Amino acid sequence: MVLVSPNAGAGGLDLPRRAAARAGRTLWSHSGEVGMKPDPDTGRHHIQVTDNLDLEVAATGEWIGSKPGDLGPADGRTGTGEGVLETADGRTLKDEEIRNFTLTDGGWPVGRAVLSGADQMERESYLRALIRSTEWNSYDPVTGKAVGPPRPVPWKGLKPYFYIGHGLPGQTVMVEDEPERGAVVRGPETGGFLRRRASVARLDRKTPIVFLSCWGSEREGNNAVPELWSRTFVPDPLGVLSAAQGVSNVTRREVYAPNRMHTTVEKGGRLLHHGITTTPVNDPVDMEKLRPEPTPDELDALAGQAGLETSSDFTPAMARDTALRLVRALRITFGVDVENDKDDPAGTYRRLLRGIGALEVMRRGDENLRGYGELTLDLLDRVTRAHHGLTTVPGTRAVSPDPADVRTMLEAAAARRPAARSPRPPHPPYPHLPHPPHRPLHGPRCATSSPCPPWTGPAF
Template sequence: VDRLTTGPTGAPAPTGNADIAPWPWDPAPYPVLADGSHDRVTAQLPDGTTWELDADEFAELVAADLTRHPLPEHAPIVLAVPSAGDRYLDLPRKLAERTGRTVWVHSGLAQRNPDPAATSTVAVLHRDGLPDGTWLPVRPGLAPDPDDDAPAWHREVLTQPIVSSRTGEQTGRSFHQPAELVGERESYRDLDHMSFYVHWDAATNTYSGKLPMRDPGPADKAYRLAGHGLPGGLSLPLADGSSRTVDRDEATGWLRRRKSLTSLPQDHWVDLVICHSGAPGQGSAQDVSQLDGVLPAPFTADPLGDDALSLGQHLANQLRRTTRLSYSSQGVVRFGDGPVRVLATDAQGRPWWWETSHPEPDDAELDRLAGQAGFEGGTTPHIRSELLRVVRALKLVVGPDVQAADDFPALVAGAAAVVNMWFADPDLQPTGPFWPQLLTQVIAAHP
């Protein structure tokens, strides 16, 4: 695969550099060399005219040609079509599904080599200020659903597959303007083997020493989602240069359509390389009652209510997958001998932290938990709601991994007893809902 650059006349020019093709050479692949984009291919007709093919038409055309000219079963298809591996990969996925073959595609500008003598090579064009992209294999089984009724704006999101520099496989998805993917964010390809992070103090523009990055699951079972976020939502870049702010429900609907994630076994977890993915969806001031420790915590009027759920916790609930998130800004940075994750401090230089969100109990799990905790008389929507608040209080006070504790039902029963005493007290009941600080005080008084 030759590397090209833009020459003085604006035409592609050779750089003298080349890479070894990542696809198997035996059997020989079926190459497609054409103009096009992420959702279309321009076919050259014998009379010199062109025909714009959408993804379905292109897949049918290639399938018909392979029927007329059969190739060995394991021969892959190589698409030298500019940007065919960008966005949602619909074009190569439909082709892989229709032909039953692995399709190799490039997320940048792969094209026919302009050198007439280079008959056995394709080329990739480098552009200053824009990412080069990478090759990746697309296998059958991930084609979009034909009856998908996704909102129209989904098609306009600028999103790219994250491909591991170590395995060459897709490990997640980013959503950025192309120019943002040059520089530090080129290290997204190394996310699956970053084992350290540093704190960054914006006020002094200084970094801490490297700290170990502890994963909530095996690194090879992580799906990395990288882009811009804000408390309770995402900021998605669009093709017209604007961006769309989506709340956690819209973000969930968008992510649920990503088959690179939904096709994974349920033991895979989601690594949110997204700023503020752990911040409450409502409120951003500091809770002064929680400043007795070293680290501050985000404030929300009711930390146990549904409105306070962070984007990360909401995604964990809806996807039924563990997520890793951060309260503050985060990203990747080249540091010392290689790229590391970076986590911003607060305005006073105090470090924030990574956190893990496990899926909260669903209705069936809440019913089972109520029985284990000794609740009698069955469950109602109100009891489930109050029980979920108890679970959230325990996670805030004891830690996010409390759900995995063997004595979790007993802890729920004890916390629920505190809640019942709160509402049974004629002086406390009118003051409002149960507050986690009460549970903290009870635990402190009865160590």
């Protein structure tokens, strides 16, 4: 069947999907201006699409197919007005108030875009080429040219669901429909918006989401609107989410996303290539893979595997929160694939988890360190350097330790883990770890008048 009605296929496809479900047949609708027009020669009417792109007033749109089963079961469907998002400034938006449109391949839906009318019109000609692309590039922000050869997209060979929109570290820019304006939401809100889509709900559980949004996998930092080419400043990467991680957590799917600005290069409406813009010093960039973070029950089990029960400091809630930080630290250091053998008690992941858990238990058992918050990546870095005797030449930029060095340090820590819980647990000594000077708990870590004392680290 063909539904000849202007913009019937625009937005969320609710009307054509309902019609297809009622009729029990595939239905085609158009997302732009379409109607029955008379032929001046024969007087007979025919279907005609208005080419708005040539007129530069709106996107032309396309024909989109809807199958009878696309609407999904009634008991799992979100009713009109039931789906809502909370914006970063505390407002509430209904799903129906978000300006969005369907991404297609061969006329069939493969994802969703949230863009303004002007952005849609500008990008319409190459969106299909973008979702079909099998390579991406790294771009130099100074020269504007690609750096090195193209790399294969990590979702190559899969059939993912695509999301395209604008974003900031930890945030997604939604577009309100009337009046058209941007609305900033955080990752879990975007995840809820997608999870409520019938097209996402009916996907196989292993189908990933490709989240093509600037800063998609970058965590929210202190500079909410970073300079175009700057590094983001995230004081505690273990305590905050990226937008893509929020989407992954809520949809319970793997997500692929760029860790900096996503860039397209086109000419005459044709996509030449796309990728990620790096920094002027050529910091590494990547299309990162993210997995859902553990559920509360899973965190309880991970806390036990990490050996956190050997410290009397932890309440169940505290142990759960700490276990999440340990999981994030291992993912950031080794990548999410480090968890591939997490169900094997003798596997690599369990050894690393026991090691980082032991490190945190020892830190909490030290009278001079336990009052300084939670385990951080800075501590992990510093202990690794001390364990291996790594130094940095004065006046040069420090390089993060190799993950292999972190691995051997954690294995050494696991070998020293406390074995039993006690009211004031003993801990392996830190013979070479200088105690910080006494200062108020919430004061600065290092006096501004003198450098921090050197940290030679624990003798594992």
